[in-house]
Amino acid sequence: MSQLTMKMRIGEFTTGLEDLCRAFVGPSDLLVELGCFSGEATEIFARFAGTVFAIDPWAEEYCASISEGCVDQGVLNYIQDAPVPSMGEVEAMFDARAGTLANVIKLKASAEDAVRDFADASLDVVYVDAIHTYEAVIRQIVDWRPKLRRGGVLAGHDFSPAWPGVMRAVRETVGEPEQVFADTSWAVHV
Numbered sequence: 001m002s003q004l005t006m007k008m009r010i011g012e013f014t015t016g017l018e019d020l021c022r023a024f025v026g027p028s029d030l031l032v033e034l035g036c037f038s039g040e041a042t043e044i045f046a047r048f049a050g051t052v053f054a055i056d057p058w059a060e061e062y063c064a065s066i067s068e069g070c071v072d073q074g075v076l077n078y079i080q081d082a083p084v085p086s087m088g089e090v091e092a093m094f095d096a097r098a099g100t101l102a103n104v105i106k107l108k109a110s111a112e113d114a115v116r117d118f119a120d121a122s123l124d125v126v127y128v129d130a131i132h133t134y135e136a137v138i139r140q141i142v143d144w145r146p147k148l149r150r151g152g153v154l155a156g157h158d159f160s161p162a163w164p165g166v167m168r169a170v171r172e173t174v175g176e177p178e179q180v181f182a183d184t185s186w187a188v189h190v
């Protein structure tokens, strides 16, 4: 598989996220995606939301932390065996796949820095999919939840026993998700 056509959201990893969008995302919604990688989810969000703010630093350091927080040996083996493009190549894939979509705004920044650019209660949906350790997910939720309007949607990826820090961080902040989808995305109104 060529790196420029690399696709990780195959089968239920696509349909699960589409189901989340049908249930939780409206056509005029302002949606933030934290952690975009090569833009596969961004492209899906862009089909359902009004505007997608795609936030990712695309920094080489990420490659060292890609599996941090994962306890499932099968998933770890998959990550280890997968072709590992540089983050520069990953960003180029994002640009080709999602960067030219009219309703996608690319913000090359960390979630921690980008949060300062958004007013409180200004967003409809925040999807958390950056670093998957307990500490990182808690920080992303605590930082970004105030940016959601009342009744907005907090969501994210990897609500799964393979990533116990994600499950713990979600449960400690917003409780049990309203729904968990086939791709292990989770969502809750806040």
Ligand SMILES: C[S@@+](CC[C@H](N)C(=O)[O-])C[C@H]1O[C@@H](n2cnc3c(N)ncnc32)[C@H](O)[C@@H]1O
Binding pocket: 009, 033, 034, 035, 036, 037, 038, 039, 040, 041, 042, 055, 056, 057, 058, 059, 062, 109, 110, 111, 112, 129, 130, 131, 157
């Ligand atoms: C699991 S991938 C995202 C996958 C993407 N959401 C999808 O479903 O196609 C995680 C991404 O988080 C990004 N990332 C790492 N640290 C970050 C941070 N502090 N803020 C935002 N994104 C970060 C990485 O660069 C990487 O591209």
